[in-house]
């Protein structure tokens with residue numbers, strides 16, 4: 001699948017003494033959408049968190065572009081172009097949409113901030129209409145949109161997004177996945193953890209199936225989608 005942006009080499013990781021990932025080797029292709037799926041508790045989020053430095057790595061290496069980031073703290077990974085969108089609590093509810101965006105770009109010169117804002121509006125026009133509204137009053141889907149917009153303020157090279165459709169109706173979930181597509185169309189690389197297997201693999205390029213902390217499938221998303229055996233066994237679809 002061409003050039004990679006993140007690479008895991010034989011990584012074992014977990015939380016303190018609890019190991020949840022075992023000997024994982026994986027490449028995240030640049031410019032594409034990679035979707036990570038698997039049963040509950042399989043280690044999908046742990047895999048994503050390991051890319052950003054939220055777990056303990058016991059063995060192996062994590063590379064971002066050509067930098068070894070295995071033991072680099074998350075805030076330093078953010079500085080070199082990674083961004084992580086949490087499932088919940090990814091915006092400041094008491095601040096307006098504008099204030100959330102200004103805060104994300106607090107150190108940007110006014111002209112750069114304006115340019116980024118225009119980029120955000122061209123991708124997500126709805127946010128322009130909601131600028132003065134408190135972020136906590138946005139719908140669940142719009143909050144995910146704002147979380148992505150906050151990410152854009154930093155111009156990251158890769159978005160790591162943890163279950164953005166959790167708790168949303170199937171219709172809203174599809175809408176949120178369409179925002180992920182918009183991000184990717186603008187050139188951003190995306191790694192997405194999803195419970196919404198079918199809908200997410202449909203927008204994905206690469207599909208990764210995690211089972212019991214190991215990679216059970218790694219290949220084109222459409223191929224994973226077509227693997228009825230795996231789907232039945234692990235994905236409940």
Ligand SMILES: Nc1ncnc2c1ncn2[C@@H]1O[C@H](COP(=O)(O)OP(=O)(O)OP(=O)(O)O)[C@@H](O)[C@H]1O
Nearest residue numbers: 015018020038039040041042043044045046047195
């Ligand atoms: N912060 C944490 N501290 C300790 N253990 C954790 C932590 N987060 C997750 N775990 C454990 O790691 C294992 C894998 O969890 P993970 O969240 O990666 O699974 P998942 O595949 O994303 O599942 P789900 O779809 O249910 O969120 C689970 O046993 C979980 O209890």
